[in-house]
Amino acid sequence: MSEKVDWLRLLQESKIKEFNEWRMANIFEKIDLSGKDFSGKNLSGVYLNGIKCNGANLSNCNLKRANFAQSEVMDTNLENANLTDAIFLYGNLKNSNLANANLSGTNFMWSDLRNCDLSGAKFGKTVLVEAKLQSAKVNSLENQSVYLKFAKMN
Numbered sequence: 652m653s654e655k656v657d658w659l660r661l662l663q664e665s666k667i668k669e670f671n672e673w674r675m676a677n678i679f680e681k682i683d684l685s686g687k688d689f690s691g692k693n694l695s696g697v698y699l700n701g702i703k704c705n706g707a708n709l710s711n712c713n714l715k716r717a718n719f720a721q722s723e724v725m726d727t728n729l730e731n732a733n734l735t736d737a738i739f740l741y742g743n744l745k746n747s748n749l750a751n752a753n754l755s756g757t758n759f760m761w762s763d764l765r766n767c768d769l770s771g772a773k774f775g776k777t778v779l780v781e782a783k784l785q786s787a788k789v790n791s792l793e794n795q796s797v798y799l800k801f802a803k804m805n
Contacts, residue, residue: 658682665693674698690728700738710748 658677661670662684674680675698682702693713700720710730720740727747734749736756744759746766755775759782769789774797781801792799 659687662689662694662697663692667694667697671696671698695733 658670658673658680661667661673682699684699684702684704684707686706687704688708689712690708691711692709694709694717695713695715697714697717699722700718701722702719703723704719704727705723705725706727707724708728709732710728712729712732714729714737715733715735717734717737719742720738721742722739723743724739724747725743725745727744729747729749729752732749732752734757735753737758739757739759739762742759742762744762744764744767747764748768749772750768751771751773752769753773754769754777755773756777758778760778760780761782762779763783764779764787765783765785767784767787769787771790774792774795776796776798778798779802780798781803782799783803785803785805
């Protein structure tokens, strides 16, 4: 069995500890999850930093404390996902669906969220510092605990 199949199987079976150990030992390995379906999986705490994950289905996933720093996650379905305390520093999430996602404590600093659907998302201490939010669909952020310093809204 090839290494690619091994790491993919670990993710598909939600064996996060084993996947993260492999990931740390193979940090420069290029991972492409584009088009894959992980809907409903428990991927809490997974290290997916620097990956490509365009057009994937991560709806209803538990991605609590997941690390997506410097990842390309465009056109991806994250509807109803639990992204509590997840990291998307420098992430590219253009055109992704985050409707009704839990974004409590999620860090989107310097991320590209243009044209994303954030309607119904739960915010709480969500970091959007210097994030690109042009044309994003978002409910009112009034009375929400959101850090928006230098975020680009228009």
